[in-house]
Amino acid sequence: MSTGSFGFLGLGIMGTPMAKNLLAKGFSVTVWNRDSAKCASLVEAGAKQASSAAECVEASSITFAMLADPAAASAVVFGPKGVLEAMTAGKSYVDVSTVDDETALKIGEAITAKGGRFLEAPVSGSKGPAEQGQLIFLCAGDETLYSEITPQLDVMGKKSFFLGAVGAGARMKLVVNMTMGSMMGAFCEGMALAEKSGLEQSQLLEVLDLGAMANPMFKLKGPSVMKRAFPPAFPLKHAQKDMRLALALGDQLGQPLPVSATANEAYIRAKGAGHGDSDFAAVYEAVQTKP
Numbered sequence: 001m002s003t004g005s006f007g008f009l010g011l012g013i014m015g016t017p018m019a020k021n022l023l024a025k026g027f028s029v030t031v032w033n034r035d036s037a038k039c040a041s042l043v044e045a046g047a048k049q050a051s052s053a054a055e056c057v058e059a060s061s062i063t064f065a066m067l068a069d070p071a072a073a074s075a076v077v078f079g080p081k082g083v084l085e086a087m088t089a090g091k092s093y094v095d096v097s098t099v100d101d102e103t104a105l106k107i108g109e110a111i112t113a114k115g116g117r118f119l120e121a122p123v124s125g126s127k128g129p130a131e132q133g134q135l136i137f138l139c140a141g142d143e144t145l146y147s148e149i150t151p152q153l154d155v156m157g158k159k160s161f162f163l164g165a166v167g168a169g170a171r172m173k174l175v176v177n178m179t180m181g182s183m184m185g186a187f188c189e190g191m192a193l194a195e196k197s198g199l200e201q202s203q204l205l206e207v208l209d210l211g212a213m214a215n216p217m218f219k220l221k222g223p224s225v226m227k228r229a230f231p232p233a234f235p236l237k238h239a240q241k242d243m244r245l246a247l248a249l250g251d252q253l254g255q256p257l258p259v260s261a262t263a264n265e266a267y268i269r270a271k272g273a274g275h276g277d278s279d280f281a282a283v284y285e286a287v288q289t290k291p
């Protein structure tokens with residue numbers, strides 16, 4: 001292991017391009033994924049492949065993890081042949097998955113109890129920004145580690161924030177995604193009502209894009225909604241997980257979130273109807289009914 005050796009756990013829609021960007025800039029990267037087949041394109045791009053999360057941490061000074069949800073992030077750290085088995089003083093762990101603050105704290109405490117350093121760094125931005133190295137990192141935890149990995153964060157992203165103690169990154173990420181999920185729900189209702197009332201959805205998109213509500217998300221997802229084709233960039237099951245975690249945070253804090261709670265119902269309905277692996281714009285399927 002050299003000081004410049006990086007690990008990457010979790011090679012899904014986001015983890016794969018993030019790890020590829022590190023490799024493309026010449027960093028030494030060892031990868032692991034539960035389904036080992038997903039390591040192939042990374043190995044082709046120059047990565048070494050580990051046979052377990054523990055082996056990946058063993059081979060790396062700093063390990064990034066991009067995992068589905070709190071259960072996955074915890075399983076990879078605390079499970080058999082997991083991160084903790086190889087965590088020692090001198091090693092660092094950067095969890096870029098979207099989880100709740102309780103999970104981030106639990107993981108952070110376990111890493112530091114083994115002598116390691118911990119940074120949570122969930123990202124804003126989706127598949128395209130991950131491929132283009134344009135993510136936004138929402139970091140909290142060990143500030144020295146944050147400063148040390150600035151070159152790597154700069155390869156994968158366009159901006160990084162340091163928000164303070166562990167938990168603040170998760171909370172910021174959940175607030176952002178809750179806002180986004182509600183916005184997408186309202187947008188899909190607008191598209192459905194436009195169609196039902198005899199308007200052209202393409203004209204609604206144009207009107208929205210010229211006014212105060214213009215935003216990259218409506219512009220990007222509008223054509224998908226019109227075609228009712230939802231190849232996953234941000235899987236709907238993860239968007240619903242984020243709504244659920246944000247609502248739980250609101251509940252803990254006594255913060256009413258009626259708009260987001262209602263939007264969450266639409267995501268639950270879309271997931272139940274089999275759209276969990278589609279892009280989150282497929283929430284349209286839960287609000288659209290045939291004319």
Ligand SMILES: NC(=O)C1=CN([C@@H]2O[C@H](COP(=O)(O)OP(=O)(O)OC[C@H]3O[C@@H](n4cnc5c(N)ncnc54)[C@H](OP(=O)(O)O)[C@@H]3O)[C@@H](O)[C@H]2O)C=CC1
Pocket residue numbers: 009010011012013014015033034035036038066067068069071072075076096097098099123124125126127233234235238239
């Ligand atoms: N897609 C997006 O636009 C964005 C996603 N995020 C967040 O990033 C994280 C990853 O998202 P994304 O890449 O889209 O998701 P994917 O569903 O594409 O990838 C999920 C990853 O988690 C792994 N995983 C799931 N469960 C387990 C488990 N029990 N044990 C070990 N590994 C597991 C999967 O492994 P396997 O391949 O074996 O199933 C896979 O590597 C999520 O927290 C998501 O909310 C954040 C910003 C944007």
Ligand SMILES: O=CCCC(=O)O
Pocket residue numbers: 098123124125126177234
């Ligand atoms: O967590 C996913 C965020 C998707 C995005 O920011 O576009």
